[in-house]
Amino acid sequence: xxxxxxxxxxxxxxxxxxxxxxxxxxxxxxxxxxxxxxxxxxxxxxxxxxxxxxxxxxxxxxxxxxxxxxxxxxxxxxxxxxxxxxxxxxxxxxxxxxxxxxxxxxxxxxxxxxxxxxxxxxxxxxxxxxxxxxxxxxxxxxxxxxxxxxxxxxxxxxxxxxxxxxxxxxxxxxxxxxxxxxxxxxxxxxxxxxxxxxxxxxxxxxxxxxxxxxxxxxxxxxxxxxxxxxxxxxxxxxxxxxxxxxxxxxxxxxxxxxxxxxxxxxxxxxxxxxxxxxxxxxxxxxxxxxxxxxxxxxxxxxxxxxxxxxxxxxxxxxxxxxxxxxxxxxxxxxxxxxxxxxxxxxxxxxxxxxxxxxxxxxxxxx
Amino acid sequence: xxxxxxxxxxxxxxxxxxxxxxxxxxxxxxxxxxxxxxxxxxxxxxxxxxxxxxxxxxxxxxxxxxxxxxxxxxxxxxxxxxxxxxxxxxxxxxxxxxxxxxxxxxxxxxxxxxxxxxxxxxxxxxxxxxxxxxxxxxxxxxxxxxxxxxxxxxxxxxxxxxxxxxxxxxxxxxxxxxxxxxxxxxxxxxxxxxxxxxxxxxxxxxxxxxxxxxxxxxxxxxxxxxxxxxxxxxxxxxxxxxxxxxxxxxxxxxxxxxxxxxxxxxxxxxxxxxxxxxxxxxxxxxxxxxxxxxxxxxxxxxxxxxxxxxxxxxxxxxxxxxxxxxxxxxxxxxxxxxxxxxxxxxxxxxxxxxxxxxxxxxxxxxxxxxxxxxxxxxx
Numbered sequence: 001x002x003x004x005x006x007x008x009x010x011x012x013x014x015x016x017x018x019x020x021x022x023x024x025x026x027x028x029x030x031x032x033x034x035x036x037x038x039x040x041x042x043x044x045x046x047x048x049x050x051x052x053x054x055x056x057x058x059x060x061x062x063x064x065x066x067x068x069x070x071x072x073x074x075x076x077x078x079x080x081x082x083x084x085x086x087x088x089x090x091x092x093x094x095x096x097x098x099x100x101x102x103x104x105x106x107x108x109x110x111x112x113x114x115x116x117x118x119x120x121x122x123x124x125x126x127x128x129x130x131x132x133x134x135x136x137x138x139x140x141x142x143x144x145x146x147x148x149x150x151x152x153x154x155x156x157x158x159x160x161x162x163x164x165x166x167x168x169x170x171x172x173x174x175x176x177x178x179x180x181x182x183x184x185x186x187x188x189x190x191x192x193x194x195x196x197x198x199x200x201x202x203x204x205x206x207x208x209x210x211x212x213x214x215x216x217x218x219x220x221x222x223x224x225x226x227x228x229x230x231x232x233x234x235x236x237x238x239x240x241x242x243x244x245x246x247x248x249x250x251x252x253x254x255x256x257x258x259x260x261x262x263x264x265x266x267x268x269x270x271x272x273x274x275x276x277x278x279x280x281x282x283x284x285x286x287x288x289x290x291x292x293x294x295x296x297x298x299x300x301x302x303x304x305x306x307x308x309x310x311x312x313x314x315x316x317x318x319x320x321x322x323x324x325x326x327x328x329x330x331x332x333x334x335x336x337x338x339x340x341x342x343x344x345x346x347x348x349x350x351x352x353x354x355x356x357x358x359x360x361x362x363x364x365x366x
Numbered sequence: 367x368x369x370x371x372x373x374x375x376x377x378x379x380x381x382x383x384x385x386x387x388x389x390x391x392x393x394x395x396x397x398x399x400x401x402x403x404x405x406x407x408x409x410x411x412x413x414x415x416x417x418x419x420x421x422x423x424x425x426x427x428x429x430x431x432x433x434x435x436x437x438x439x440x441x442x443x444x445x446x447x448x449x450x451x452x453x454x455x456x457x458x459x460x461x462x463x464x465x466x467x468x469x470x471x472x473x474x475x476x477x478x479x480x481x482x483x484x485x486x487x488x489x490x491x492x493x494x495x496x497x498x499x500x501x502x503x504x505x506x507x508x509x510x511x512x513x514x515x516x517x518x519x520x521x522x523x524x525x526x527x528x529x530x531x532x533x534x535x536x537x538x539x540x541x542x543x544x545x546x547x548x549x550x551x552x553x554x555x556x557x558x559x560x561x562x563x564x565x566x567x568x569x570x571x572x573x574x575x576x577x578x579x580x581x582x583x584x585x586x587x588x589x590x591x592x593x594x595x596x597x598x599x600x601x602x603x604x605x606x607x608x609x610x611x612x613x614x615x616x617x618x619x620x621x622x623x624x625x626x627x628x629x630x631x632x633x634x635x636x637x638x639x640x641x642x643x644x645x646x647x648x649x650x651x652x653x654x655x656x657x658x659x660x661x662x663x664x665x666x667x668x669x670x671x672x673x674x675x676x677x678x679x680x681x682x683x684x685x686x687x688x689x690x691x692x693x694x695x696x697x698x699x700x701x702x703x704x705x706x707x708x709x710x711x712x713x714x715x716x717x718x719x720x721x722x723x724x725x726x727x728x729x730x731x732x733x734x735x736x737x738x739x740x741x742x743x744x745x
Contacts, residue, residue, distance in 0.1 A: 032467035033408055082647045084640050089585050092407040096578030097633035100626035103500065108621045208415065208574075209478070212471035219464050250479075254486065259478035266472030273458060281457050 007142045008125055009247050012261065014145060015201045016239035018152040019213035021159055022194045024232045027218040028170050033088075034073065035214040037095040038191070039198045039207045041072035043102035046199065051109070062147075062199050069195025070188065072098055099207075125204045125257045144203060151200040158193050159232065162186060167228055205258035212262035213239060216269050223276040242268055296332045298362045301341060304351050305359035380617070383503045386511045387613045387628075390570050390579070391606030393518035395587070396525055397563040398580030398605070399598045400556055402588065403536045408463075409448065411577035412470045414564045416447030418477025418573050421498055422484055433513050440565045447473050448557060474573075501572035501625035503613045514566045521562045524555065525598075532556060533594055570609070572625040579605065579632065586636040589643035608632035662702045664733055665693065667711060670722050671730040680727050683715035 026032055045068025049061050072095055079090040132139050159166065169176035169183035176183045194214070201210040221234035246261030253260075274281050333349065336342045341355030351359065401410050417440035424432075424439030447469040454465045497505055506514075525532065534542030535552045543549050560580070567576040587601035612628030641648045669689055674680040689699050703720055706712045711726035722730070 027461075027464050030461050030463050032461075032463040033411075035467060036411070036470065079640060082640065084589060084645070084647065085585050086402070086405050086407070088405050088407040089402050089581050092411060092577060092581040093585055093633055093636050096575050096582075096629050097637075100575060100578075100629040100633070103626040104622055104630065107623055108619070208474050209471060211467050212475055215464055215467035215471065219460055219468060222460065222464075223458060253483070255479045256482040259475045259482065262471055262475030263479055266468065266475065269468055269472075273454060273460075276458075279458055281453075284457055 005247075005251070007145070008257065009244055011142060011144050011148060011204055012125060012243035012247055012257070013240050014148040014152050015204045016213050016217070016243035016261070017236045018148060018155050018197050019201055019210065020217040020235040020239035021152075021155040021232060022190060022197055023214035024218040024221065024228070024235050025159075025166055025170055025190055026194065027215060027222060028228075028231075032211075032215045033091055034076075034191070035194065035198070035211045037072050037076060037091050038069040038195050039202065039210045039214075040095040040099040042066070042069050042195055042198050042202060043106075043207060044068045044098045045071075046202075047102050047105050051105075062196060065199035065202075066192055066195040068098065069198065070192055073188075073191045144200075148200045148204070151197055155193060155197060158189070162189070166190070205261065209258045209262040212265045213242075216262075216265040217242065220269050220272040223272050223279045238265075238268055293332065293335070296328060297336055297341075298359075300329075300332055300336065301351065301355055301359040302362055304342065304349060305356060305363070308351060308356070379504075382508050382511050383506050383613055383617070384610060386506045386514055386570055387503060387609035388606050389511070389515045389518045390567050391583075391609035392602045393521050393563045393566055394579045395583045395600075395602030395605035396522055396598050397560050398582075398584040399587065399594070399601045400525075400532060400536065401560055401580050402584035403594070403597075404556075406560075407577070407581045408466055409451075410560060410564065410580045412447055412451070412466045412473075413444040413561060414568070414573050414576035415470045415477075416473035417441070417444045417564060417568060418474055418498070419443050419480055420477075421568065421573075422477055422480040426480065426484060433510050437513065437517070437565045440568060441561050443473060444561050444564060445557070477573075497572070498568050499572050499574055500623040501568070501570050501575070501628075503570045503616060503624040506569060510569060514569075517562050517566050521559045521566075524559055528552065528555065536594070570613075570624055571628055572623075575625045575629045578629045582629070582632040582636040583608070586632070586639040589639035589646060604635050605632060608635060659702070659705070662697065663706055663711075666699060666702045666706060667722070667726060667730050668733065669693075670712065670720065671727070674722060681721050683717070683719035683721035685719050689720070 023035070026035055042065035045064035045066070046061050048068075049058070049064030050056060053060055076090045076094045079085050079094060080087050085093070132142060165176070165181045165186050168179070169181055169186045173183045176186075197214070198207075198210055201213060205213060217235035217238035218231065220238045221231040224234055225231050242265040243261055246264040247257055249255075249264060250257040250260035272280065275283075277283060333342065333344065336355065337344060339354075341352055341358055343350045343352050398410070401407055420439035420441070420443030421436050422439075423443070424435040427439075428435045451462070451465045451469050454460050454468070455462050460468075531542070531547050531552050534545070534547060535549060535556065539549045542552075563580065564576050567579050571579050583601040583605035584597070586604050587597045590600060591597050608631035609628055611631045613624055615627040615631075616622045616624040640646055643649065666689060670684060671680065673684050673688065674682050686699060686703065689703075690697075693699060703712060706726070707714070711723060711729050712720050713723050715721050
């Protein structure tokens with residue numbers, strides 16, 4: 001690994017980790033698409049501040065960007081609160097407008113600056129190591145690692161400082177305000193944090209792929225745990241893994257790094273979605289099938305038991321409908337036989353003592 | 367600007383572009399109305415971003431910038447994204463917004479990865495693909511416009527044929543289901559129509575901003591009308607006008623990409639409509655303020671009248687302090703008095719007190735009993 005590659009990965013890791021932390025709250029608050037709105041809107045703030053200060057490395061850019069992120073959120077909420085436009089449409093008309101203004105300003109007046117429409121979409125992770133942070137002649141690493149590092153620390157501090165407030169206002173907003181937590185304030189603080197994170201990440205991965213880093217790792221984690229702190233931790237882990245593996249995949253097939261990182265995020269999500277132990281797609285299907293079998297077994301046992309007792313219960317949800325397919329019934333019979341709950345003699349099926357006991361218990365429980 | 371507009375009409379290529387913009391406007395206005403009414407605005411956003419890998423794949427497979435395969439590729443990958451969103455939200459606890467965020471960013475990322483891959487291909491004509499990001503109407507040729515027109519025609523045709531059914535789907539799907547229409551089929555059909563509208567817009571507006579081309583005209587039109595029919599027509603009109611203006615701007619000024627230019631036009635119309643339509647935000651605020659002023663003036667008139675009755679002299683002059691005492695806190699009695707003075711309903715007596723004029727007395731007796739009740743409760 002060359003120092004160049006190390007630097008790129010370092011920046012990528014910090015970006016991914018910083019995005020995952022506020023991302024967890026966006027996902028839980030069902031505000032994932034706000035990341036879309038914010039990541040597009042910050043461009044306007046960056047450009048306007050750039051026109052003022054004419055310096056791309058000015059920290060004012062971050063403030064301008066965060067301000068325009070907040071502006072976008074407030075506009076969306078104002079449009080939505082007027083009740084003239086639905087929530088989704090409010091999002092859908094505000095940020096494309098701000099983004100369009102930014103893109104036109106960019107392509108018209110900032111042609112020869114290093115931000116161009118392409119890097120807006122793609123980011124320039126590959127160039128991150130070239131911009132060094134030099135203090136009194138000593139090179140102490142890539143500049144973006146320091147900027148992103150501070151943003152990471154900010155996110156960490158924000159979440160640990162307001163952990164209780166965030167947690168309560170995320171899961172029960174009215175309870176939060178009743179115990180004096182000011183959920184609106186927390187909401188806007190979170191939005192500011194997301195905006196600042198987007199600005200940092202934007203440089204590296206562009207305005208659209210930052211959504212991947214904000215939304216996908218927390219979604220992966222969400223399918224694996226019920227605890228908020230574990231979810232945040234896991235999403236940081238997912239984010240970092242996607243960043244590193246994305247870098248190497250990009251390296252291997254020589255494609256855009258940010259695109260590859262986001263695609264890897266998608267791949268991880270697919271894997272988690274399919275194979276997560278309790279909430280994965282396959283686990284859910286297996287559970288449904290297990291329930292169906294358990295119900296079929298119980299129904300067969302109960303209806304045999306009823307017949308033994310000479311009771312034919314009308315309208316009982318008995319086996320007849322369940323076993324319309326011969327496949328299922330032979331499967332159930334075979335299964336129960338193996339468990340020793342029924343015995344088969346010729347064409348007829350009998351309950352064993354064990355099966356009778358089980359049928360009795362089933363009926364009592366109902 | 368005007369010159370460029372005039373140039374557009376005379377020039378042959380310009381006519382082609384204009385035709386493209388008009389077809390795009392009509393289709394996105396009509397189709398976008400359904401997306402907005404069904405609260406699927408952001409699905410359009412996802413689909414237009416998700417079209418990118420399809421576009422690039424079609425390019426890789428066909429090897430050249432052919433319009434039709436690119437359309438088909440774009441449509442297929444957009445639909446795939448929607449299907450995946452449905453799969454994930456139906457089978458896990460991931461909510462729709464997150465699923466949309468995932469689909470949007472991952473598909474777009476795949477598209478970008480493929481795009482960088484294509485750009486390394488030896489004989490790639492990459493300039494043809496770049497324009498799909500932000501749109502480049504200047505690059506439209508006659509054949510493109512023909513395909514745009516045809517696709518748009520079929521989209522509009524389907525909307526026309528299924529007009530009533532789509533209305534049921536939008537406003538009362540349960541009722542529609544009991545009437546024997548397959549809501550599922552209609553849902554698929556309308557999604558297909560939305561996808562085709564998105565695909566049409568890719569070349570003019572670009573994948574990044576196409577969703578806004580669907581949403582903004584419909585939002586604008588919705589502010590002016592409550593009927594689906596007029597909403598659809600108005601949205602088409604707004605989208606067309608913005609399309610033409612945006613294309614003209616982009617052609618008339620250097621370095622102005624078409625997509626953002628069109629989107630700025632259409633968004634401005636949408637914001638204007640939200641603020642100033644008959645039920646618009648500011649219109650309502652103005653109306654409220656006007657009503658409040660009238661209520662306050664009526665209150666002052668009635669107070670003077672009642673005080674006058676107590677003195678058995680309707681023209682008796684009363685002090686301002688007395689009027690203030692009888693009103694709620696924060697009520698600027700002086701302002702109302704001055705307005706009434708301008709209208710000639712009250713006048714100042716020599717000692718600075720206020721009294722009703724003859725026309726003021728007539729005005730009070732004209733205030734209807736209903737209004738009187740209203741005034742006494744609200745001020």
